[in-house]
Amino acid sequence: MIRNIIFDVGKVLVSYEPDAYMQRLGISKEKQKKINEAMFQNKLWDTSDQGLGTPDEFLQKFIAGAPELADEITKIHKTVGNTVELFPYAMEWILDLKARGYHVYILSNYSENMLDQTKDKLKFLPLMDGVVFSYKIKKIKPDPEIYEYLCDEYWLEPEESVFIDDRPVNIKGAETCGIHGIVFRSYEQAKKELDEFLKEF
Template identity: 40%
Template sequence: MIKNVIFDIGNVLLDFCWKDHIARFGFQGEKADRIAQAMMLGPIWPKLDLGLESDEDILEQFVAHTPELEQEIRLVFSDLSTIVREYEGSVDWIESLKARGYHTYYLSNYGERIRREASKELSFLSHMDGGIMSYTVHLAKPDPAIYQTLLDRYGLKAEECVFLDDTVRNVEAAQALGIAGIVVTSQEQAKKELETLL
């Protein structure tokens, strides 16, 4: 029986709206695409989530990787407060589950700086029973250790949990530990699939 609902954050409870963030600084079209490939969609960005290197070091890695976009990268990285946007229905979704007796947790690959600078977009956190952001434990999905850390920290049984994430490999990693999983494509779809398990 499911007792605990574990949420990823990005593209589940909030929009990782990097396209809008880049556009905010005046970059469009091919230039915006190149910036995204150098930053959010490139191999260096996940290091922000692990919390093992300083933001300054990671910025210099972005620049070294794509030096022809140094000015643009530094500008886009100068303020990350608009890179995420909370979905309108997230708090209501969590509160409706809690009202029915379910516990809610978060498990997210998330960087400390984005949490700090875009904290206003994380109002749902105060409505949840707890959770883990990757930077706090220096582990990231789909590493099984981060799932086990969450289970251990809150005394959860895998078979009593369901995990919602927008990335297939992250859901598969949870399922390998005995946690039910839902691949999220939208909140509406996720709510419907979740109801079939509860």
């Protein structure tokens, strides 16, 4: 029997669009590419999600990757919450699952800086039965330890739990720990797969 539905946040319950935000700021394609390499697509981004440093320390490291764009990187870092918006369906989806008796949880790779700037947008957080953000426990998906932490912290049985994430590698990490997984490609697709899965179990 399935009792627990676990959600990723970015690109599942909220949008995450760094390029669109940089475009709104009037940053050229050439500069966007350099900023992505120094920041959003840099391995340091994962390290910041893992909480292995302070937001200010990461800002300096991002700038070091493209010193000539220090002003742009600083502005983006201080307003990075503008890359995220709550999807219109998110609250309804979670409220529906709770009304049907399921427990709902968050398991997300998320940095301190990003959470500080977006927590007001994550209106679903008060509805959750448990929340794990990677930076707080210094572990990131798909490391098995982050899934094990969630299960231990909230007394979840892996086989009674379903995890929804947009990255197949993170779903594989969950399945390694015995948690069922659904790869999120769209709301309609994921909701349909989840509903069919819940009927089956």
